[in-house]
Amino acid sequence: MRVALVGPAHPYKGGGARHTTELAHRLRAAGHPTVVESWRAQYPAALYPGTQTVDEPEGEPYPDTRRDLAWYRPDGWWRIGRRLARENDLVVLTLFSPVQVPAYLGVLAGARSAGGERTRVVALCHNVLPHERRAVDVSLVRALLRRVDGVLAHSHEQAGLAEGMRGAGFDAPVTAALPPHLPATGAVVPPAPGERRNLLFLGIVRPYKGVDVLLRALAAGAPDDVTLTVAGEFWGGTAEQAALAGELGLADRVRLRDGYVPAEELPGLYAATDAVVLPYRTATASQNVWLAHEHGLPVIATRAGALADHVREDVDGLLCAPGDVDDLARALDRFYAPGAPERLRAGVRPVDPEPFWADYVDRLLAA
Template structure:
């Protein structure tokens, strides 16, 4: 089967680009000729204030990548659709945001039903929605032959939008962790003793794009309510800047225990960042699927996470991490206190194992190709 993936790839950064690229490599490896129809310009800067591209990749680039799509060239959307209709047996639209919908509708107009189209939804609807988002996603999903989601909750959302008109399936998001190209191997994992500090301080890490739904404000409040010998680093791009969270930390009296490290973290800096932490904290109010549990485990670190989306599926309570209720400052403070007490940190770290990606990818490809 000839497959075309429409979505971000290098030089775009982040999990979406890594997933599209890894999916292309794996489809090719099992005998399906694949191309990536990627972006020359994916979003207007006004809608995505962070840095969109990188000079160096976060994995092995896929050689069959074309970069012709641009958000400001509707004629290019139509041309891409006509080309895909002629060259592919299956077109996969990778969906991250309703902002993509106008371009994808243009691609579908070019395809004109001449080949099968699957919407691969990383998010069926945004965590922080606008009034128009539901209408846009309904228009897109009803024009596709099938929809693939990553959690049962997302599948229910998709079924509500297609109204019984489409084939909606679920497959767990497989691991697509950042690596130094050209290697597909895991990053260097720090030794278990790396954070056995003599000062008795426990160091927590929040890693990734900082947006309201990820609950960093809840984490700061929980830090203030928990033991005083716990410090926190927040590392990643801050949606709208770090000033609001810095002011909250100061108001809560924890500014001296919080480091706000603003900016995208390149893959070459990740090992040192994770090695300096005792645990990774994912205080999300809501979630679909994330790589950050697996990323923490690849670096040998346990996880404190909320029970939302796919997070609890990958944290073994009391073995390699702790779970708490989403949006609940008191319960998160309880988990942090439990982690900091006695030998809990060392015990959980001993329970951490890196993920085996192969079973996840076999199931994922089977579902997608079906």
């Protein structure tokens, strides 16, 4: 089957670009000629205040990649769709944000005009709807999901949301667990014996990620000598988190490192911490558990979305309720019980990506 993946690839950064690229490699290895139709400009800068691109690729680039799509060039959407339909049997639209939907509707219209029913179109939903959504988001995503031939989602919860938005008369969405697509960080730095007395939150800082919950829990439940590093892009700046840390008496225990963390800096960041904390209020799927385990670190996470699926309670991490300061505080206190950090670190095993990817490719093609 000839496949076209429409989604971000290098120089775009982060998990989305890595997933699109790795999926293309996996499809080609499975015998399906694949091309990637990436973006020249994916979002208006005003809608994505962080850094959108990086200079160095975070994995092996995919050679058959074009970068013609631009949010500000609607005249090109239909033309690209026609070309993809003429050249491929399957077109996969990778959905991260409703901002992409107008362009995808244009691509879809072009594909239908050129390929009729021969070329199938699937929406691959990293997020069916945003964690922080607007009323227009539902209308946009519903319009897309009702026009494609199939939908793939990364959890049963997300599949149910997509099914409800499509309505009656459509095939049920296919569910496939998001497979590992970790950045190439170079040599992993093995954790040295002993405790660092430092915890790490890594990733974009947005309200649904629950950094405020983590700060309150740190003040309530962690020993007084334990520090926290919050590393990633702060949408809206660091002032709000810095003010909260000050109010809680944590100003000298919290380091706010604003800015995207390049892959080559991750080993050093992980080597300086005892555990990664994921205090999400809501989640779909994330690579952060596997990324921490790749570097030998246990994870303290909420049971939001699929986070808990990859944490073995009291073996390689601890779990708590989403949005619950007291429960997270208890987890932090449990983590720093005598001997617990070393015991949990000893239980960590890196993930084997192969079975995840074999199942994922099969389910995508089934969608």
